[in-house]
Amino acid sequence: MKTKNYLLLPVLAIAAAFSSCEKDTNTVTNPAPANEEELITTVRLVVFDGTDSLAFEFKDLDGEGGNSGSIDTIVLSSSNTYLYSVEFLDESRNPVVDITEEILEEGDEHLVCYNSTNGLDISRGDLDENNLPIGTVGTLITNNAGNGTLTITLKHQPGVKNGQCEPGETDIEVVFPVRVQ
Amino acid sequence: MKFIYILVLSCGLLAAHAQDTCSYRLEGTVADHDNGDALAFAILLIEPDGKQATADSLGRFEVSNLCQGKKTVTVRHFGCHDLQKVIFINQPLTTLNVWLDHSTHQMEEVVISDHRLSGETGQSVARLEKMELLVRRGMNLGQTVESLDGVSLLQTGSNISKPMVHGMHSNRLLILNNEIRQEGQQWGAEHAPEIDPMLAERIELVKGASTVKYGPEAIAGVMLIAPAPLPSVPSSDLDLFSGYQSNGHQYTQSAKLSGKLNKVLPIAYRLQGTLKRGGTLHTPDYKLANTAMRELNYSWALGYQRDRWQTELFYSRFTTDIGIFSGAHLGNTTDLVRAYSRPNIPDTAQFSYDINRPYQSINHELLKASFQTRLGNLNTLKINLSRQFNRRFEYDRDLARNDSIAALNNPELQYFLTTYLLDVEYKLHHHNHFDGSIGIQGLYQFNTFRGRQFVPNFFQRGFSLFAVERYHWSDYYAEVGARYDVRDFDVYRSTAQGVRNDRRTYQRPTLSLGLNRRKNQLDLGVHIANAWRAPAVNELYSNGLHHGSATIEVGNQNLGTERVWHGSLSLAYEHPLIDFEVNPHFNRFANYISLVPSGQNTLTIRGAFPTYQYVEQAATIYGVDAHAKASLSESLKINLQCLVVRGVDSNTKQWLVLQPADRYRAALLWQQKNTSVTLGVSWVAQQTRYPEQITLVQQNGQILTLNDFAPPPKDYTLLDLQWNWSIKKRGEPVVVSLSVNNLLNRRYRDYLNRFRYFSDEIGRNVQIKLSVPLNLRSK
Numbered sequence: 001m002k003t004k005n006y007l008l009l010p011v012l013a014i015a016a017a018f019s020s021c022e023k024d025t026n027t028v029t030n031p032a033p034a035n036e037e038e039l040i041t042t043v044r045l046v047v048f049d050g051t052d053s054l055a056f057e058f059k060d061l062d063g064e065g066g067n068s069g070s071i072d073t074i075v076l077s078s079s080n081t082y083l084y085s086v087e088f089l090d091e092s093r094n095p096v097v098d099i100t101e102e103i104l105e106e107g108d109e110h111l112v113c114y115n116s117t118n119g120l121d122i123s124r125g126d127l128d129e130n131n132l133p134i135g136t137v138g139t140l141i142t143n144n145a146g147n148g149t150l151t152i153t154l155k156h157q158p159g160v161k162n163g164q165c166e167p168g169e170t171d172i173e174v175v176f177p178v179r180v181q
Numbered sequence: 182m183k184f185i186y187i188l189v190l191s192c193g194l195l196a197a198h199a200q201d202t203c204s205y206r207l208e209g210t211v212a213d214h215d216n217g218d219a220l221a222f223a224i225l226l227i228e229p230d231g232k233q234a235t236a237d238s239l240g241r242f243e244v245s246n247l248c249q250g251k252k253t254v255t256v257r258h259f260g261c262h263d264l265q266k267v268i269f270i271n272q273p274l275t276t277l278n279v280w281l282d283h284s285t286h287q288m289e290e291v292v293i294s295d296h297r298l299s300g301e302t303g304q305s306v307a308r309l310e311k312m313e314l315l316v317r318r319g320m321n322l323g324q325t326v327e328s329l330d331g332v333s334l335l336q337t338g339s340n341i342s343k344p345m346v347h348g349m350h351s352n353r354l355l356i357l358n359n360e361i362r363q364e365g366q367q368w369g370a371e372h373a374p375e376i377d378p379m380l381a382e383r384i385e386l387v388k389g390a391s392t393v394k395y396g397p398e399a400i401a402g403v404m405l406i407a408p409a410p411l412p413s414v415p416s417s418d419l420d421l422f423s424g425y426q427s428n429g430h431q432y433t434q435s436a437k438l439s440g441k442l443n444k445v446l447p448i449a450y451r452l453q454g455t456l457k458r459g460g461t462l463h464t465p466d467y468k469l470a471n472t473a474m475r476e477l478n479y480s481w482a483l484g485y486q487r488d489r490w491q492t493e494l495f496y497s498r499f500t501t502d503i504g505i506f507s508g509a510h511l512g513n514t515t516d517l518v519r520a521y522s523r524p525n526i527p528d529t530a531q532f533s534y535d536i537n538r539p540y541q542s543i544n545h546e547l548l549k550a551s552f553q554t555r556l557g558n559l560n561t562l563k564i565n566l567s568r569q570f571n572r573r574f575e576y577d578r579d580l581a582r583n584d585s586i587a588a589l590n591n592p593e594l595q596y597f598l599t600t601y602l603l604d605v606e607y608k609l610h611h612h613n614h615f616d617g618s619i620g621i622q623g624l625y626q627f628n629t630f631r632g633r634q635f636v637p638n639f640f641q642r643g644f645s646l647f648a649v650e651r652y653h654w655s656d657y658y659a660e661v662g663a664r665y666d667v668r669d670f671d672v673y674r675s676t677a678q679g680v681r682n683d684r685r686t687y688q689r690p691t692l693s694l695g696l697n698r699r700k701n702q703l704d705l706g707v708h709i710a711n712a713w714r715a716p717a718v719n720e721l722y723s724n725g726l727h728h729g730s731a732t733i734e735v736g737n738q739n740l741g742t743e744r745v746w747h748g749s750l751s752l753a754y755e756h757p758l759i760d761f762e763v764n765p766h767f768n769r770f771a772n773y774i775s776l777v778p779s780g781q782n783t784l785t786i787r788g789a790f791p792t793y794q795y796v797e798q799a800a801t802i803y804g805v806d807a808h809a810k811a812s813l814s815e816s817l818k819i820n821l822q823c824l825v826v827r828g829v830d831s832n833t834k835q836w837l838v839l840q841p842a843d844r845y846r847a848a849l850l851w852q853q854k855n856t857s858v859t860l861g862v863s864w865v866a867q868q869t870r871y872p873e874q875i876t877l878v879q880q881n882g883q884i885l886t887l888n889d890f891a892p893p894p895k896d897y898t899l900l901d902l903q904w905n906w907s908i909k910k911r912g913e914p915v916v917v918s919l920s921v922n923n924l925l926n927r928r929y930r931d932y933l934n935r936f937r938y939f940s941d942e943i944g945r946n947v948q949i950k951l952s953v954p955l956n957l958r959s960k
Binding site for chain 1: 510511512513515516519544546548568570572577578579580581582583584586591593597599627628629630631632633634637638639640673674675677680682724725726733783784785786787788790
């Protein structure tokens with residue numbers, strides 16, 4: 001019987017070996033800078049009417065939470081046709097990271113959607129490998145003068161992209177005030 | 182069987198005149214000789230009358246209709262050998278106080294001393310005993326305790342649940358796991374307690390503010406989770422468990438080896454492990470994508486005892502990965518509106534045991550050393566020293582678009598929390614009617630984060646002193662307790678301007694009074710307490726987007742201490758044919774810390790989010806929980822249970838958010854020999870009491886004011902069925918159980934489930950369980 005007892009000792013030794021206490025290797029008094037794996041701080045809409053190019057930005061350098069972002073008013077002239085491009089940037093880093101490139105690389109999972117309340121006519125000019133639009137570049141046509149808004153939405157649609165804005169998760173949604181004059 | 186006992190006194194009140202032969206009564210208490218603690222649920226057998234009695238939670242018992250003459254009283258208590266005493270009954274009322282000395286069974290004492298009721302006099306205590314826990318094996322902690330009076334479940338999907346007592350949870354409900362305060366990331370509603378209930382042999386829930394004995398976090402109550410005591414005699418036992426649940430094809434395997442070595446090396450030991458794996462869950466209509474989970478837990482304990490002292494070393498590790506239903510991860514409020522207005526979720530998900538993003542990965546370690554010694558004959562000193570390490574990783578739904586970052590597959594949120602606790606308690610028995618305890622507690626804790634900063638780095642230091650005195654006379658038990666706590670936070674935040682350091686200290690006294698009276702199977706308790714807690718770090722400093730609720734949560738550094746006056750009654754009646762308990766409670770908060778919509782919105786690149794801020798409210802939470810059990814016949818019982826809670830902001834008269842809806846349950850229990858069958862029906866009302874006005878910003882900038890993102894779900898009725906078969910094998914039961922939850926496969930949603938916006942609750946769930954104890958070496 002006694003031998004049986006001592007057979008249990010190795011079992012206990014194994015148990016003890018399994019319980020190497022984990023340690024926190026970080027320093028409390030020196031927190032690592034808060035770090036999002038991916039942060040988009042800036043949406044920049046650039047329009048080009050053949051001679052001049054104009055840029056309008058939404059910018060929130062500290063990300064979600066903290067301070068609110070700032071936003072430009074888009075000012076365009078009426079009954080005009082522009083080429084547009086939209087850029088998504090992380091300006092919290094140095095050098096600035098251009099996330100638009102990553103979006104184009106994974107074009108079959110992304111769609112940029114536009115929703116205007118004062119008659120801006122936007123057609124997407126780029127296609128993904130499945131011949132579905134992506135929407136980072138295209139044409140923008142203004143109609144009558146007036147005020148309104150333009151909502152730019154970046155949808156992440158892995159596996160569900162069908163050309164519509166409905167499926168997927170919203171990665172970005174920015175509402176620009178618009179003045180057409 | 183060298184069991185020593187001391188019979189302290191046997192005195193009765195004199196009868197005015199002689200009684201008829203068989204109308205004598207015997208009553209008294211069973212207590213621990215060493216420290217005066219009541220020994221709850223001791224069983225007394227009185228021969229030759231063949232009568233039986235069970236001591237109540239305060240160790241008191243009562244036997245009536247005894248005949249005159251010589252009796253042999255056998256006293257049995259959990260983990261102890263039987264004790265016999267011969268007494269003479271020749272008066273109408275005889276009092277018998279039994280004091281058990283555990284000097285040869287010190288190991289049991291570790292747990293028996295958990296029966297201590299100082300700090301609990303007058304309070305209502307709900308319990309799960311060994312057998313009830315056996316048939317609940319395989320469930321998580323929340324599900325295990327859900328059936329207790331006063332408990333509701335706060336859920337995040339179906340795999341994450343945490344207990345809520347009288348409408349309060351997280352920072353307001355203390356969990357003591359094997360005597361140690363559980364220090365995980367308990368502040369979050371989607372952070373389930375990191376505890377394996379498989380090791381527990383007894384779970385007690387002390388309801389109402391219990392802060393004097395247990396510390397500021399016990400504002401709603403305290404849940405005590407106790408493993409079985411280490412064996413006290415040379416033996417070796419193996420306990421095996423296998424469980425299967427049909428929903429998600431979840432398997433649970435658990436084994437526990439415990440014993441004690443021979444006299445050469447009289448060390449008691451226990452080694453235990455649990456392995457659990459579950460796949461995609463399903464509602465009655467569709468599978469819930471990415472709801473697989475896995476869990477691996479193990480623990481060991483070693484104990485050694487000498488005449489006057491004993492020591493124990495305990496280690497446990499809990500690890501789990503839990504998939505989060507992918508339909509519940511939100512980009513912004515537009516996604517939220519779309520998610521809950523979605524009429525049907527197509528059943529396109531595939532069944533799988535794989536866990537994909539989003540998911541949580543959690544690891545919790547506890548190392549505890551305890552030492553207990555007797556000082557004098559009746560006093561004990563107990564010291565617990567522990568270290569806990571909690572690591573919490575949360576993975577978002579999507580990887581970063583940058584391939585090199587994505588390749589790292591880092592969790593977006595990482596917390597590391599380390600906690601050292603010291604508890605010293607000295608229990609003294611001064612006099613027949615008085616006993617008390619004094620203690621000091623120390624806390625040293627530090628937290629760090631990586632990735633997203635939702636709560637910052639901090640040190641927390643705490644120091645507490647407490648004293649409790651109990652007086653027992655005749656039918657009465659009175660208790661008074663006081664405590665003083667100091668909590669100090671030293672916070673290091675990462676900001677754009679560099680590291681910011683904040684220091685704040687909170688301190689206050691706590692008081693409590695309790696009174697119990699037991700007479701004629703009726704137990705009446707009153708408990709009054711003035712309690713407080715310091716604001717938690719998330720309430721002070723959290724700042725960021727909560728993806729599960731599409732809100733920005735902002736901490737408030739100006740929060741003061743939360744203070745409450747608590748009052749409760751407990752009325753219990755116990756009789757073989759009928760027993761019931763009613764527990765009305767009332768909490769008046771001077772400074773209730775709660776997360777409310779600020780009316781402001783934060784504009785982010787994902788759109789505007791409603792901003793919620795932590796504020797102090799004057800709040801009142803009151804309610805009643807009750808149960809009644811009645812025997813309809815020899816083998817048929819009916820059990821009724823109800824839970825009603827109301828929470829109101831005393832100033833604005835608005836209802837508080839996330840309070841449990843009224844809940845009623847009726848069950849029929851049929852029992853014969855080794856078999857029992859329970860058929861239960863539960864009805865949960867629609868929650869009609871919730872705060873009005875939540876502002877929501879729509880895609881076009883329009884601001885909507887809603888009662889909630891979505892109205893609380895409709896009421897629902899669920900049926901459940903359970904069949905148990907058990908047979909005792911050398912004292913330990915072999916248990917086979919088959920149970921079905923949501924028997925009719927009903928579609929429903931629950932107000933307290935955060936995922937009610939996105940999906941139904943899971944459908945019918947059949948569980949099959951088998952527990953087998955194996956005696957490797959007899960005692």
